[in-house]
Every structure is written in C-alpha cells, then in structure tokens.
Amino acid sequence: MIFPPTTLALSGERFLVHYQIRAADEADALARARGVCLEQTVETPDALLADDDIRGQVVGRIESLRAQGDGRFDAVISYAIETTALELTQLLNVMFGNTAMQQGIRVLHLDLPESLLAHFPGPRFGQPGLRALLDVPHRPLLGTALKPVGLSAGDLADLAHAIALGGVDIIKEDHGFTNQPFAPFAERVQRCANAVNRANAQTGYRCIYAPNVTAPADEILQRAHLAKAAGARAVMIAPGLTGWDAVRLLREDESLALPILSHPALLGTYVASPEQGIAHHVIFGQLPRLAGADATIFVNYGGRFPFTQADCQGIVAGASLPMGAYPAIFPMPGGGMTLERLPDMHAFYGDNVIFLVAGGLYANGPDLQENARQFRELAGSFRP
Amino acid sequence: MIFPPTTLALSGERFLVHYQIRAADEADALARARGVCLEQTVETPDALLADDDIRGQVVGRIESLRAQGDGRFDAVISYAIETTALELTQLLNVMFGNTAMQQGIRVLHLDLPESLLAHFPGPRFGQPGLRALLDVPHRPLLGTALKPVGLSAGDLADLAHAIALGGVDIIKEDHGFTNQPFAPFAERVQRCANAVNRANAQTGYRCIYAPNVTAPADEILQRAHLAKAAGARAVMIAPGLTGWDAVRLLREDESLALPILSHPALLGTYVASPEQGIAHHVIFGQLPRLAGADATIFVNYGGRFPFTQADCQGIVAGASLPMGAYPAIFPMPGGGMTLERLPDMHAFYGDNVIFLVAGGLYANGPDLQENARQFRELAGSFRP
Numbered sequence: 136m137i138f139p140p141t142t143l144a145l146s147g148e149r150f151l152v153h154y155q156i157r158a159a160d161e162a163d164a165l166a167r168a169r170g171v172c173l174e175q176t177v178e179t180p181d182a183l184l185a186d187d188d189i190r191g192q193v194v195g196r197i198e199s200l201r202a203q204g205d206g207r208f209d210a211v212i213s214y215a216i217e218t219t220a221l222e223l224t225q226l227l228n229v230m231f232g233n234t235a236m237q238q239g240i241r242v243l244h245l246d247l248p249e250s251l252l253a254h255f256p257g258p259r260f261g262q263p264g265l266r267a268l269l270d271v272p273h274r275p276l277l278g279t280a281l282k283p284v285g286l287s288a289g290d291l292a293d294l295a296h297a298i299a300l301g302g303v304d305i306i307k308e309d310h311g312f313t314n315q316p317f318a319p320f321a322e323r324v325q326r327c328a329n330a331v332n333r334a335n336a337q338t339g340y341r342c343i344y345a346p347n348v349t350a351p352a353d354e355i356l357q358r359a360h361l362a363k364a365a366g367a368r369a370v371m372i373a374p375g376l377t378g379w380d381a382v383r384l385l386r387e388d389e390s391l392a393l394p395i396l397s398h399p400a401l402l403g404t405y406v407a408s409p410e411q412g413i414a415h416h417v418i419f420g421q422l423p424r425l426a427g428a429d430a431t432i433f434v435n436y437g438g439r440f441p442f443t444q445a446d447c448q449g450i451v452a453g454a455s456l457p458m459g460a461y462p463a464i465f466p467m468p469g470g471g472m473t474l475e476r477l478p479d480m481h482a483f484y485g486d487n488v489i490f491l492v493a494g495g496l497y498a499n500g501p502d503l504q505e506n507a508r509q510f511r512e513l514a515g516s517f518r519p
Numbered sequence: 520m521i522f523p524p525t526t527l528a529l530s531g532e533r534f535l536v537h538y539q540i541r542a543a544d545e546a547d548a549l550a551r552a553r554g555v556c557l558e559q560t561v562e563t564p565d566a567l568l569a570d571d572d573i574r575g576q577v578v579g580r581i582e583s584l585r586a587q588g589d590g591r592f593d594a595v596i597s598y599a600i601e602t603t604a605l606e607l608t609q610l611l612n613v614m615f616g617n618t619a620m621q622q623g624i625r626v627l628h629l630d631l632p633e634s635l636l637a638h639f640p641g642p643r644f645g646q647p648g649l650r651a652l653l654d655v656p657h658r659p660l661l662g663t664a665l666k667p668v669g670l671s672a673g674d675l676a677d678l679a680h681a682i683a684l685g686g687v688d689i690i691k692e693d694h695g696f697t698n699q700p701f702a703p704f705a706e707r708v709q710r711c712a713n714a715v716n717r718a719n720a721q722t723g724y725r726c727i728y729a730p731n732v733t734a735p736a737d738e739i740l741q742r743a744h745l746a747k748a749a750g751a752r753a754v755m756i757a758p759g760l761t762g763w764d765a766v767r768l769l770r771e772d773e774s775l776a777l778p779i780l781s782h783p784a785l786l787g788t789y790v791a792s793p794e795q796g797i798a799h800h801v802i803f804g805q806l807p808r809l810a811g812a813d814a815t816i817f818v819n820y821g822g823r824f825p826f827t828q829a830d831c832q833g834i835v836a837g838a839s840l841p842m843g844a845y846p847a848i849f850p851m852p853g854g855g856m857t858l859e860r861l862p863d864m865h866a867f868y869g870d871n872v873i874f875l876v877a878g879g880l881y882a883n884g885p886d887l888q889e890n891a892r893q894f895r896e897l898a899g900s901f902r903p
Contacts, residue, residue: 137678138667138674138881139674141671141701143701170823176667177666177667177695178664178666178667178693178695178877178878179878179881180878180882183878183882189667189668189670193667193669217699217700217701218668218695220698220699222734222735224697224733224734224735224757224760224761225733227760227785228694228733228784228785232694232784232785233694233784233787234787235759235784235785235786235791236787236790236791236818236825237824237825238791238825280562283560283561283562283563283568283577284560284561284562284577284602285525285527285560285561286522286525286573287525290522294521309561309562311559311560311609313604313608314604314606316601317525317527350606351606351608351767351768352736352739352764352768373616374762376609376611376616377762377764378760378761378764378765380735380761380762381736381762383735383736384735384736384737399620400612400617401612401616402619403618403621404619404788404795406620407622407792407796408791411788411791411792440620440621441620441622470617470620494562494564494567497522497567498566501521
C-alpha cells in the first residue's frame, strides 16, 4: 500500500450537496455517484486507499440516491466540513470542482450545517437591513441601471439625478462600467453620488446609488472604499468575473459595511443546460447569500433571456429559505423588464423583490424623471 | 432623446471575439449577432441610442457572419479596446458577460491586438522558461500530483521525496489541498519543499514542487510568498475558483516570479455543451496564457473525463498559437493517465507537453520511487 493508513480527528459534521446525475440505470447512477465522492475529495481510485479515516470520512458519502425518471437520478452526497478548510473557494471546489468537467451532472441544492455557515458572515443587511436603509418597510423596491457605457461621468450624473428625483430606490450601474477613459471610476462615482445625494436632499427619499466595483483583484476593495468616500451607499460586484470570494471580502470589511448587489455576468453558462452545471437556485440564490450579498440580480422570465418561471422560483427559494442565521436577500430580476410588466412581477414575486427596470425605464417616455415617478407610483399601488 | 449624443476620442483599435451562434436562418443569426453587439457593451436597445460615437464605436460591430451548416453560424464581432478598461475582468465581461445567459451562443476564439495584449504581462516563463528552470531542453516534461487529501504533511512529504528521487520534473498538489487541519498549508508546503529539495541535492535533478495557492481572495499572494520562502519553485492556482485576475496578480508580482500552473476546477461547465459557454481552446488555452500562467492543466482525451482529441487540439492551439509577444505555454493533460498511455500522448502532443500522470503513477506498482523512475525512463525514450 503506497498511502499510509491515516487516523483523523474530524468533527463528524458534514454538509450535503444534492446532485442530479444522468445515468443508464440505477447501477450506473451509483457508480457515477461514487465517482463524484472520490473526484471531489481524494481524486484517487478507491482501490488505492487504505481502509482508514480517509476512505471513511474524507471521501464523500452517498446519503441517498433516487431515480427521478427519464434517466435522471438525485444523489445527495455528504462531505466532512473540514474538507472545505472553511474557505469559500474550497467549499465551491468540493461541491463541483472537477466534476464540472463530467457530462450530465448538475448541482441542485446545498444543505450547509450551522457549524459551517457560522464561519461565513452571510449578508450584512439582507432584506430587513436594506428596507431599513431605504425606509421602505413593505412595498417592492425599485431598481434601475445607469447606462449606456460610453457616456461621460457628467452625463451619467445627470441621468442619476433625474432618476433619483423621480423616486427610484436603487440606481445600480450597468456592470459594463468599470474604469473606462470616457467615464473613469473615481470621477464617475463622485459625480453620480453627488447627484443622487443632492436629489435625496430635495425629495426626502433615500435613493441608493450602487457603483460597480467589479475590478482587478487588487483594486476591488480600493474602489469600494473610494465609492463609500464619494457618498455611494451600496456597491455592485459580479462574482463570475472576480471570483465568489471577492464578495465575501467586501462583506467582511467592517470599515466598508455597505450593501452588496451580486451581478450574474459570466455565470450564465452554469445554468445554460438543464443537465449540467449549477442550478439557478444555487448559483443565483444560495451562493450570493453565502458569499454575503444582500441582493441577487438575475434575468426575469419573459424578458430578453430564456430563464423560466421555475428557474426564478428556484432563485427566490435560494435567496430566502432558512439558511442558518442569515437573513433572506432580495431577488432583483431584470433583463428586459418594463413598467407594464410590474403587476405580473408583483403577482409572481410578492413584495420582497427589487424590480430591476433599466432599458424599459429609459424607453418609457421622453422625460426620465417622469418615467421614474411613474415607476414609483406603480409600485406604491401594490397593496401588501 | 434621453441619452445625449456623445463624441469620443477612441484609438480605433479593436479586438475580435469569434462566436458560434445557433439560429433558425441567416436573418435570425444576424439579429442574434446584433443582440450580442448591444448586450456586451451598452445593454441598451439600438432605438434608444443617438447616432453618435457610442453607437458607432462602443457598440460591438459584426465583422463577419458565416453559415456553418446545421443551424450554426460563426460571427466575428469586434469591440473597441477601451471598453475593456484594460482590465482582465472587464475583458472577460465584454467577451461574454451577459450573453452567457443566452442559449446557443459560444465563444470560439479571441483575437487580441498587440495594443491590448501589451497591457497584460502574459506568461513570465512559458515553455522556454520552464524548460530552462528544469534544464530539460527537448523531451516532454513529467508531472504528477501529491494526493490524497487527508494525509498529513509529513506523509505527503515522504511521497514527494520518493517521487522526486525517481526523477519526475514537476510535483503539483491535488487542487483539493488548501489549508485543511490535517495538513495545514504552511507546515505542508515547508515539509514538501524540503523533501523535494533534499531529493534534488541527492539526484542532481531540478524537480519543481508546485503547491496549490488557490485560497480566499486576501490570502492568495500571502500563500504564494509563503511557498516561495519555504523553497517551492512554482505555484498552482484554479482561476475558476479564485477568478482569472488572481492569476494575473500572481504573475505581476515581481518579488514572487515563480512559474504558475493553471488548474481547471469549476471551469468544466463552460465546455460542457458544444453549443454554449466558452470553447476549450479559449478557456483552457488562450485565457490561462493571457492571465499569465506558464502551463495549463486539463483533462486528456481517453481518460476518466469526456474531452475529445479535437478539444485537446484546441487547447494546444490556444496555448501555442502566436499571441503578441507571449511565449507558448505548456499543455498539461491529465485526469486518468497511466504510464501505458505515454507513447500515445507523445504521438499526439509531441515534445512540448507536460505529461500529468497522478493516480496512474501511484497505481503503477508498490514502490513509488521506482514508479517515478519508470516514468522518467519512458519519457527519455521519446526521440524528438
């Protein structure tokens, strides 16, 4: 035996990953699930392992395997929490690192024990905290986006001013704004924050401007602090571009302490096939929340992207189902929404949602402030 | 017009992204390609744009659109290099950020002008630099992995010692090793580096130990420097877990200056469907090289993963085709390889490859040092 037998002093605490596995039959499904147990931990054939604590505790363990019809099986596999080293990067790796290269295996759900969740801070604000910041206790929140990339900082600030005067709650930037020469980050964020805060002073509203701090790895925190110093009251980041742990880093910065919006850029491929990748529920629901985001931006059903109602329901569940002591976070569906869609969106999402109407707000009529006012009026008309 | 007309002073330099688009017919393909041009830049309907430099220069431009049969079209779209803000995160975003949420669109190839490439450092060592470090001018390089997760630092060091004595060139860690309690990073890396360097002193070989520095965002550089101080002579990182820009960060650190191996964890979903995501060529070839890795680890055809020969050829092309002043980087195929596969791998990859034989090295026979010796003997038998 090449590997020496090993005795480990592990806690016995385990976390669960629910996988959907395509297989020819039950025996094949079992073999594939066993393959996942090894691949996601020791990356070593079972025959090479000693009959020790590595095989008994480190290797993933099949907790259940159920046929779902159509050649699909649901496998629940548990892993020792120690395999994650209590790192978000490594938790994602144990969940799906190498198995992402296999065909027909999809992550459906994470079930993380309090003993693991407690090592990650979770959302700082969540739904209740964001509502308190905005002083909007019940109704759906109103979100829009500054656009298009190419405008100057001054022109963008003018747009932000009009939108804030009209009464939108959250003005995020398009995720394509970073530090382009036509609207450099520092100047843009200062001008836009000033414009929104000036509008707030006039209206009495508490509109939040959320600049995009998706940036090179060594500039993310710096931009977030620059944003805060400029008077921005939230930030947006795209973990598909920066890595998920950058969200956690922003969340844990006690001197920053701003709400975080998570943007889906480059994550779409994980949900593009129903047989592979990571379910909407996990990647746009559970993961942003685990990483510490307060709202999760995604594309709504019936817009210009192919997400379905079931996909969106899964995201809402991930954003709000019990998850240790974490608060629920806001789903923020957008991607081709218009004011006409709001009643339908309200019927579907209820009050605990941020309506993200961006292009549709600009297209609604020639007066942007008036468009924003109509947006607010419509949202105010929804009775809880 | 809500958006003011804008005049921009752009360089006129553009980069190209080759997309595969599924469409019903040529008109549909053109409409989808136009959608990409807007989605990846201004995220605004064309009807809302002024007839200005935003529409003319910032919005992506279709350079060609060709039917490939079977409802597939190849679209080459160009973007102003200024849209990337010269940031790797934003370059990836312009390439595919929101479009990753569409069905049936895949990134096939990047064509980046020198004016853009020059802003990223590219590989520090590449093939020639890594060969010089190892003093192996011609033959294929030999790589293996330390495993399994669960062993103690001391036991892992014993394995590394035996492998290095046998003459393997590069010993990377399994990417599941981070900072687990059973083999904490600092202790493990110190012991393994010592073991490999002790073996080198005995053999005269220059075996390189490459610990995994995939870690929380604020610990990556720290671990890499700890590794260097311990005597490790390369590092491995998984950009699917950390974000791609973490590779660039390691590369640009002049006081680190170690070779970087890029690991494919969590990137598999991008290649899981031939109709979506990002082609092998790009995600395992061009991107690691652009980010500054010196070798790209992926799974070989005919192992325990479903990559094909064409997939692997695409990766080799991405790792070695002309790309500004960047050196070629090493393809490092593994994932179920054995010593028996080496002649076939050599016929396929030629000399400029790192054979990654990991589980197969341990399984080859009861004496690990002898297994490593046989590995070296086999590789030495290949005549250029």
